[in-house]
Amino acid sequence: MLDKFKTTGVVGLPYARVEHRDSEAWVFFKNPRYLNAEDDNTVTDAEICVDLALLDSASEVCVTRGDVIDQAKCHFSDALIRNLEKFWDAEKRKI
Secondary structure (H helix, E strand, C coil), rough: CCHHHHHHHHHECCCEECCCCCEEEEECCCCCCCCCCCCCCCHCCCCCHHHHHHHHCCCEEEEECCCCCCCCCCCCCCHHHHHHHCCCCCCCCCC
């Protein structure tokens, strides 16, 4: 896998990927269902990508971050919003 990373500059796994950019290695955590949170599914892929980044002699720095997600960060059901509106004090701007 290290040879593939050195040749192509990218290795993608189900829950993480690593990319070589200039003198940087970028590790992206992918778990969009849970806003890229780390869990039992993601740990192994993330560790492999970090190892590849650290073993890459062409990289001077490694950056880790969550991958881009396409969903809203927060979703409230209509029922929850209606219940919150019962307690919202618009004048004081608090519940």
